Amino acid sequence: MSAHPASNTTRERGKDHPAVIIDSVAKHFGEVHALRGFSAEIHYGRLTGLVGPDGAGKTTLMRIMTGLLVPNGGSVTLAGLDVVKDNDAIHVVSGYMPQRFGLYEDLSVLENMRLYAQLRGMNTDQHADIFESLLEFTRLGPFTQRLAGKLSGGMKQKLGLACALMAKPEVLLLDEPSVGVDPVSRQDLWRMVQELTDDGMAVVWSTAYLDEAERCESVLLLNEGKLEFDGPPQQLTDRLKQRSFRLTGVSGERRTVLARALDLGSVGDGVIQGDAVRVVLRADAGREEINALANQVGAQLESVQARFEDAFIDLLGGGPGGTSALADRMDPVKLDSDIAVSCTDLTKRFGDFTATDSVSFEVRRGEIFGLLGPNGAGKSTTFKMLCGLLKPTAGEAHVVGLDLRRATGAAKSQLGYMAQKFSLYGLLSVRQNLEFSAGVYGLEGASKRERIDEMIETFDLTPYLGTSPDALPLGYKQRLALACSLMHRPPVLFLDEPTSGVDPITRREFWTHINGLARKGVTVMVTTHFMDEAEYCDRVAMMYRARLIALDTPDALKRDSRSDQHPDPTMEDAFIHLVESADLEDEARTDAKAAA
């Protein structure tokens, strides 16, 4: 064990000294200020969450801590070493796992581990025991010969962790380790990190998922390069005591109730949670208004525990209002059929690989329908077949009664599509983007001008008309993308991961529009990897290994997964439960086959 850099003596001393001292650190890239000068400390034996929305400065701070970026101002000391002056030594005492999978996809699991062991000065022959324990720790033992590129997202992250843990670092820096990892593997990662901190290591876990913050012992909350909060997450949520409520018994009306609640002056934030509406009152606001609303709509009001996300939104001054200017202008959608989208035995094969395996469901008019599943489960393939971007191998798909195989063009004109990352044209101005999408959908002359002006007005785009979408603030970018996909007033809207990489406030604004559209009868199909966003959906289809494993309302899915361990399961718990039972079923089937 002598090759382990972190001897026990260091750790024990570490308990008195902070693992990382951040002293008014600042970093800018040209005009963009990534970090605006703040100080904080990170301690040994603790899991510290570096939490904040995308673009908050998390990765920049991580890279400064691991000596890959040089701060413009201030200093950072890691394990007693200055990250700039003692740059070489930093790499010896720290383990770092970059946000993107940083290992070699064309090398096997074992070859990657060997490489990192040798780079960290370990003799691989002498440390067979360390390999053994790391493989056991990460449960990668059966896959040592597999190429890293062939691993699932979760296994890749575990391998990355194993390599970062080589020659036990004193400080472990994990940059968004849970992105692209299914909830089951995420549980695994949490377990591993827990064990490491119990051993005395300092672990920094950066994340954009605010619900992950609650699992950390200490949190650094970043927003736009500023440190908004430093301390145990509980301390932040405690500020919201008696300010979080749930309105139940409003299932049919929940979108209207949410919109009305958000328009109340005393309500700072609100989201839909299955059949219920969850609201957070502003600081020092009374309960009168929300009580009155509950009485009016016949809902029960109950106090609930505050979540970290509530606290974050509160810290930033609350979310947007509940009225969507966009939806207000829309005429209610009239459709002949009650079924907006349907598919029967939809199947897509790429060679031997089945991406979607006879999936069938129906989506009612005005419904918000969510498609959930881990990466590679077949969500995107199914989605693309439903909007006519991919031809199914077998089965049928209909949009507003039109067969996507025969009437692809007609069906496409009935749907709006907003792709991941917005897919706007960076070389065109905002106005040109709007004009382009209007033109693509066949709008001409006066009606085109009218529609474009309407979109500009509704979304407050006037100040940005001449600029490139790339230069827009994220929220406006999203508005523009939504405006472009709604230009032709489609009765059905497809949203592919619409809120990935978007901060919570912008996400709320987005859902305000979506809720408004649904109330006007627009059917919304959405894929998302934010489990709590599934709560906005009327019904959720869970996909796993190309198959549809569950289809129900969020509340029903949660109810089904209730157990002694999870008396009040979240959407994520429900997902884990479903995936695990699907795996068990698979095993049972293989066993039965083997027995026969």
Added chain:
Amino acid sequence: MNRETTAIRPDETPPERASRKFDWRRLLALVRKESLQAMRDPSTILIAFVLPVVLLFLFAYAVSLDVREVRIGVVLESDAASAQSLAAAFAGTRYLKVTPARDRREVAEQLVSGKLRGFVVIPQDFERRLASPVAQPLVQVITDGSQPNTANFVANYAQGVVQTWAAGRRTSAPPAAIKLEPRYWFNAELESRRALVPGAIAIVMTIIGTMLTALVVAREWERGTMEAILSTPASVAEILIGKLLPYFILGMLATLASAALAIFVFDVPLRGSLLALLTLSAVFLIPALGQGLLISAVTKNQFLASQIALFSGFLPSFLLSGFLFEIDAMPAPIQAITYLIPARYFVSSLQTVFLAGDVWAVFLPNLAAMAAIGVFFFAIAKYKTRKNLEA
């Protein structure tokens, strides 16, 4: 060695960190990793072994700088016996393929449509001109100036044919006392293949050295693996050498394979020694790899790297190295630029080692020039590659 660095006491000044100095085990680990990757990537094998073979075959068989059977027209406007005999002289040469005509309009059309490269007019008054004591042009030669090299050839060769024919007529008796017999050294048959194939090896080495290297280093940046490697104790020198060594060996193997192909398949003699050939190739790889490294360090993007490698590495070594186009025939400013192209020194050395032999008087200055350019590239590449992600 590592242990000293590991027991870092916050209350002490950090000890001298030996771990950062060059470490052979780390280098070996990186070389091993790179070799595994190279072997598993089918495109590496394609670029290192299949492409050279294709290129060599192309230069050996498809590209020929020799002029043979150029199609020209001969317009016979005179019926005189002497005119007939000159026309026959044209038809009898090995380098021209003659289309006979009576009217220049017939062949003029074919020249315009590109079927002929030129035509010779034997005029009506040919007999009179021939007899005239005042020297005057006997025939008119019209060529296709859109292909200057061939046009030159046609004009000169036509003049030659006429002179030879005229000389033959005048001295139908004994031949001249002195006969000029040209003799070409090093490539007696003046076969362009013999000069092209050694030059093609330089192109192959540029592709492997510059393009492949630029791609594989840029790929590390693009895929994010560089970030992970930079966060380990490995030093910049170890990372770069670990990256280059396998491609150096690959380049040498490709050279050997190309040389074997040249000697045994294309019949190009190797008059110099194998040692000289290998020394030259090894030294040429310094600027080639250095350039590739520099490109990838600056672009960090595979697409850009391949484009820049194409324009700054492949094309100059193709056009400005003297491989296809003689440097002496280039205008002075372009000639000056060729001195900056490492392939220039390599091509001339390769042609010498294959066709002439071990002429160290040629090799030594070339080796020095290649090494100097290489060191220059490496110095900038090292300066541009830092052990962090700062742009």
